[in-house]
Amino acid sequence: MSRQVGAIWDPAQYGVFGDERARPFAELLARVDLAAPGHIVDLGCGSGELTASLLRRWPDAKIEALDSSPEMIAAAQGIPGKLTFSVGDVATWRPERPVDLIISNAVLQWVPTHKDLLPRWIEALAPGGRLAFQVPGNFDAPSHALLREICTSPRWRAKLGDALRRHPVLDPSGYLDLLSRHGCTVDAWETTYAQLLQGDDPVLEWVKGTALRPILTRLDPAETAEFLAEYGARLREAYPLAPYGTVFPFRRIFVVASGGP
Numbered sequence: 461m462s463r464q465v466g467a468i469w470d471p472a473q474y475g476v477f478g479d480e481r482a483r484p485f486a487e488l489l490a491r492v493d494l495a496a497p498g499h500i501v502d503l504g505c506g507s508g509e510l511t512a513s514l515l516r517r518w519p520d521a522k523i524e525a526l527d528s529s530p531e532m533i534a535a536a537q538g539i540p541g542k543l544t545f546s547v548g549d550v551a552t553w554r555p556e557r558p559v560d561l562i563i564s565n566a567v568l569q570w571v572p573t574h575k576d577l578l579p580r581w582i583e584a585l586a587p588g589g590r591l592a593f594q595v596p597g598n599f600d601a602p603s604h605a606l607l608r609e610i611c612t613s614p615r616w617r618a619k620l621g622d623a624l625r626r627h628p629v630l631d632p633s634g635y636l637d638l639l640s641r642h643g644c645t646v647d648a649w650e651t652t653y654a655q656l657l658q659g660d661d662p663v664l665e666w667v668k669g670t671a672l673r674p675i676l677t678r679l680d681p682a683e684t685a686e687f688l689a690e691y692g693a694r695l696r697e698a699y700p701l702a703p704y705g706t707v708f709p710f711r712r713i714f715v716v717a718s719g720g721p
Contacts, residue, residue, distance in 0.1 A: 480655050484712045485510045485565045488594045489517065491647055491716045497521055497560030499586070503550040504528075504567030508536025508543070514563070515541045521560075526553060551577060558586035564593040566670075569628040578635075579642045585719040591639075595629045596670075597650055597711035602698035603667055610691055611675065619683075623675050635715045644717040652711045662706050663699045664692045 497518055505511045505525035514523055526548045527533050536545040550564070551571055562581050568574040581591050598604060604624070611620035630638065632648035639646045659665065668676075672691075676684055699706050 480653075480657075480710075481566070482510060483653070484594050484651075484714070486513070487651070488563070488565070488592050488714050488716070489513075491714070492561065492563075492590055492592050494518075494561055494590055497589075499557070499559050500524070500561045500563065501553075501555065501559050502526070503553060503562060503564040503581075504570075505536060505545065506532050506565075508532075508539045508545060510565060511536070511543060511545075512539050512541060515543060526550060555584045558589065559584055560586050560589045562589075562591045564591075566594060566596060568593060569595045569599075572625065572628070575630070575638060578639060582639065582642055582644060582717065582719040589719055591644075591717045591719065592715070594712055594714045597629060597631070597713040598709075599626065599628060601709065601711070603663055603695065603708075604671065606694045606698060607667070607671060607675075607691065610687070610694070616687065619678050620675055623678065624671075629713060632713055632715070635713070639715070639717045644719055646718075647716045648714065650711060650713045652709055655708045655710050656705045657708050658705045661692050661696065663695045663708050664688065666708065 498521060500514055500518065500521050500523045502511045502514065502523065502525040505527045506529075508525060511523065511525045515521070521542075522544075523542065524544045524546070525536065526546055527536070528547065528549050530547050533545050533547050536543075539545075550567060551573060562584065568577075571577060578591070585591060608624050608626065610616060611623050632650050636646045636648040657663065657666065675687070679687055699708055
């Protein structure tokens, strides 16, 4: 969810497409074959609604949740139940004791060093524990290709030329190789959702909750309006409105890894 340094995260904007954002989390959890984990940590919990679903599945578990965004954690604090939310950096997180399940949902694309981080998370697992994460895999899609193109254009290069990384995640086979080399049993796969979005400029509204956050923090109000007008026009061309809505294909990459017997 929300972990880019320097970005101000808006729980309301992120939640505009809450159902669509929740589906990959649910499908990731469906492949976690743990009957009764005692200690669960959600790294990059966002506004906490998905963390609460962990408690519904495992009501006896101790569940801790961490996010770098004070705005997101403030929103999460109102969620009832045996949940502990705190502000922190997933890149420096260390558990006080072994963890039965570490889950990270749409987080690692924001962490440039996450390939080095994952083996450390595996080491933090209790025997028989699981690491489960999913990341967007749509960085070559028009939504992101156009964004990179605009950010590196002469108009915006000085302020935004270094704002986006081209390949922030691996593909499923890359994660399988990485974690298998550290002794894990790995289930890795990908899914492309043909999402049907409603409303005016829905793809622009989607990326306002994620990819655009660190970009918009670099722009003043007048620049923001200019940037969004240009980007929105390009998105409408790439994702045309149909009578039934706007189709927005979205690739996701999933991994569930077991660190021991």
